[in-house]
Amino acid sequence: xxxxxxxEYVSLEKYRKNPIIFHYYSEIIRYWNKINFALQxxxxxxxxxxxxxxxxKVIYGYSLYRTFWEKxxxxxxxxxxxxxxxxxxFYSIKVNLIKFLKxxxxxxxxxxxxxxxxxxxxxxxxxxxxxxxxxxxxxxxxPSLKDxxxxxxxxxxxxxxxxxxxxxxxxxxxxxxxxxHEESNIPIKGDDDFDxxxxxxxxxxxxxxxxxxxxxxxxxxxxxxxxxxxxxxxPQKHELILDLCAAPGIKxxxxxxxINDRSILLTNEFQRERIAQxxxxxxxxxxxxxxxxxxxxxxxxxxxxxxxxxxxxxxPCSGSGTFLINPELKWRQNSGFLHQNExxxxxxxxxxxxxxxxxxxxxxxTCSLYSEEGEKQxxxxxxxxxxxxxxxxxxxxxxxxxxxxxxxGRLFPATHGTQGFFVGKFKKKG
Ligand SMILES: C[S@@+](CC[C@H](N)C(=O)[O-])C[C@H]1O[C@@H](n2cnc3c(N)ncnc32)[C@H](O)[C@@H]1O
Numbered sequence: 001x002x003x004x005x006x007x008e009y010v011s012l013e014k015y016r017k018n019p020i021i022f023h024y025y026s027e028i029i030r031y032w033n034k035i036n037f038a039l040q041x042x043x044x045x046x047x048x049x050x051x052x053x054x055x056x057k058v059i060y061g062y063s064l065y066r067t068f069w070e071k072x073x074x075x076x077x078x079x080x081x082x083x084x085x086x087x088x089x090f091y092s093i094k095v096n097l098i099k100f101l102k103x104x105x106x107x108x109x110x111x112x113x114x115x116x117x118x119x120x121x122x123x124x125x126x127x128x129x130x131x132x133x134x135x136x137x138x139x140x141x142x143p144s145l146k147d148x149x150x151x152x153x154x155x156x157x158x159x160x161x162x163x164x165x166x167x168x169x170x171x172x173x174x175x176x177x178x179x180x181h182e183e184s185n186i187p188i189k190g191d192d193d194f195d196x197x198x199x200x201x202x203x204x205x206x207x208x209x210x211x212x213x214x215x216x217x218x219x220x221x222x223x224x225x226x227x228x229x230x231x232x233x234x235p236q237k238h239e240l241i242l243d244l245c246a247a248p249g250i251k252x253x254x255x256x257x258x259i260n261d262r263s264i265l266l267t268n269e270f271q272r273e274r275i276a277q278x279x280x281x282x283x284x285x286x287x288x289x290x291x292x293x294x295x296x297x298x299x300x301x302x303x304x305x306x307x308x309x310x311x312x313x314x315x316p317c318s319g320s321g322t323f324l325i326n327p328e329l330k331w332r333q334n335s336g337f338l339h340q341n342e343x344x345x346x347x348x349x350x351x352x353x354x355x356x357x358x359x360x361x362x363x364x365x366t367c368s369l370y371s372e373e374g375e376k377q378x379x380x381x382x383x384x385x386x387x388x389x390x391x392x393x394x395x396x397x398x399x400x401x402x403x404x405x406x407x408x409g410r411l412f413p414a415t416h417g418t419q420g421f422f423v424g425k426f427k428k429k430g
Contacts, residue, residue, distance in 0.1 A: 001061075002054040004029060004328070012328050028065050030153060030327035034127040035061050038068070041112050042104050048096075056093065059085075060100060067101060074101045122146070127153060129333050132320060135370050139398035147414035148369075152323045159417055160205045162188075163220040163227055164196035165285055167257045173218075180213060193393055194227050199417075217285045220257070222250045225367070225411045225418035228393060229314070230254040232425055233363045235263055239309035243267040244297045244352055247274030249281045251314055256287050266308075268293040268300065298347045300355055307357040315345045317366035317373045321420020324413070342372050349377065353384050356428040361388070364424045369412075371398050374422030375405045385426035394423065 003010050012029070015022045028035060039060055043052070052060060059081070066072040078098070082090050113121050119137075123130040126149040136145060151157055164173065177198075181188040186204045191197035200208065208214055208221070230251055235241050235258060246252050246267035255265055267290065269275050275294055282290050295301055297313075318341050319329040345366070352362055362385065366373045375397050378385070387407020394409025395416075408424040 001025065001028065001058040004032075004331075005054040005057050009332060010328065012326070024062065024065070026327055027069070028061055029331070030323075031065070031069070031127045032061075032331060033129070034124050035064050035068075037112070037124050038104070038107055039064055042100060042107055046099060046103055048100075059093065060097070063097060063101060064104060067104065074098065077101070118142075122149070126150070127330070128323075129330055131333050131335070132330070132369075135320075135338075135372075139371060144412075144414060148412055148420070151413035152420075155202050155324060158202045158324060158413075159199040160202050160208065161191075161222060161224045161227070162198045162200065162208065163222055163254070163257070164198075165218050165220050165253070165257060167196060169196040177213065177218075180211065184211070191224070194224070194231065197224065197227060199224075220250070220253050220285060222254065223419050224416065225421045226250050227254055228411065228416075228418070229312070229363065229365050229421070229423055230258065232391070232423060233310065233312050233361075235259050235265075235310055237262045239263050240306075241265045242308045242311045242355060244300070244311055244313050244348065244355075245269065245315055246292065247271065247278040249278035251312060252278070252290065253281065253285050253287060255312070256290070261289075266291050266293065268295055268297055270294070270296055298344075298351050300351055302355060308355050308360055309357060310361045311352045311356055311363070313348055313352045313362065313364045315348050315364065315366050315373075317341050317345065317368040318370060319367055320369045320373075321367040321411075321413075321422075324419065338370060338372055341368075342377065345373060345377050346380065349381055353381065353428060358428055358430040360428045362424075362426045362428065364426070366422050367419055368422060369420040371400065374398070374410070374424075375400050375408060378405060378408060378424050378426075381426075384429055386429055388425040388427055390423070390425060397422075 012022065012026050015025050063077055063081070066077050067074065078094070113124060116124070119130050119133050122128065122133055122145070126146065128149055133145070164177065166173070178188065184207060186200055186207050189199050191199060213219055233255065235255055237260070241255065241259070241263060243252050243255060243265065247269040249267070252265070252267050259265060269278060269292065272294055275292055278292060318333060318338055319326055320333060323330050349364060352364070356362060364378065368374065379400065390407060390409040395412060397405040397408040397410060407426055408422065411418045411421040411423070413420060
């Protein structure tokens with residue numbers, strides 16, 4: 001947390017194995033601007049004007065989260081801190097911390113936010129950077145924006161999707177699968193849009209991770225949006241297919257689920273460490289004979305005579321549709337970060353077009369809610385790409401210059417129960 005407070009980017013991934021650390025770390029980061037706002041206002045009201053050292057800021061922020069969000073009594077919080085901090089340090093901060101926590105009880109959001117602009121208020125209330133709101137606001141009305149933000153902050157409001165790792169799912173498996181849930185009292189529902197897709201409330205995810213069918217690799221835990229994207233890709237028999245940016249391999253697994261050995265799937269990933277992750281996932285899901293190349297997708301090393309029938313370009317992006325699972329990404333959002341992703345996406349799209357056969361199919365997707373990584377990116381390539389039909393399941397694209405962009409669509413947490421995605425499907429012009 002001290003590194004995070006010093007504005008260094010710290011991935012949450014490595015803390016996943018310790019549920020308690022992961023919980024506090026991810027939740028405090030999720031609400032960081034809100035916590036910091038209440039923290040600074042309370043310190044000001046105590047006329048404490050010095051800047052807190054990062055370590056102290058972590059302790060104040062943690063104490064604030066526990067008393068405000070979890071309603072822990074001050075006495076219990078102090079006992080926990082005393083047990084976990086060095087004695088001398090704890091006693092040196094105790095008196096001021098108690099003063100702070102007592103004053104915090106008088107803190108009022110209404111009063112503190114009174115003179116703020118609408119964007120500042122949403123930013124603090126929904127713990128989201130104002131940069132994000134400014135980018136999304138031209139395309140979304142205020143109630144929809146707030147609905148999406150509420151779902152992007154609250155893990156327990158969401159669903160976990162379980163996808164049967166064989167397609168189609170046979171009746172015997174379906175009966176056994178449902179029975180396993182009934183026996184363990186996990187409320188499960190079949191999905192109306194896709195075969196073999198089930199949902200459970202997020203609070204039961206831990207139970208699923210302990211189940212035999214999960215440990216056997218019988219299910220893929222993935223966002224419904226990922227399944228929708230592979231459904232859109234619609235790989236066919238005898239095709240040469242490329243998954244250009246493949247790690248950690250969720251969509252690769254979903255492609256493998258629907259193709260048979262009469263199609264050839266080649267996958268590629270730039271980052272070596274992520275290839276290791278991908279290999280682990282493939283072996284966990286019992287997926288064999290997978291070719292993973294470690295190349296830069298921008299200069300993909302293919303022969304001029306070998307072109308692909310179908311390419312999935314699930315491009316690297318800001319991740320602005322994934323704050324529910326990647327809250328640390330919120331505080332990386334700024335124009336520099338967005339621009340860097342835009343440049344990379346542009347080069348990858350150029351490369352994908354070059355790698356496709358004439359009339360070959362490109363599906364481009366990003367887990368981003370910014371138009372710059374979706375509609376505006378695609379607009380630059382319409383000379384080479386013919387838009388194809390997008391299923392009704394998707395929301396229309398954002399309007400650019402007053403018009404929706406054909407061949408593209410969007411998924412939103414509030415409308416589809418997925419993460420935020422942009423998708424586009426195109427045929428390479430002959
Ligand atoms: C959105 S993620 C892909 C997620 C993946 N399709 C899945 O469903 O699990 C984008 C990936 O592109 C990779 N990447 C970034 N730059 C790349 C490049 N120049 N060439 C190929 N892959 C790249 C990133 O390392 C990251 O793993």
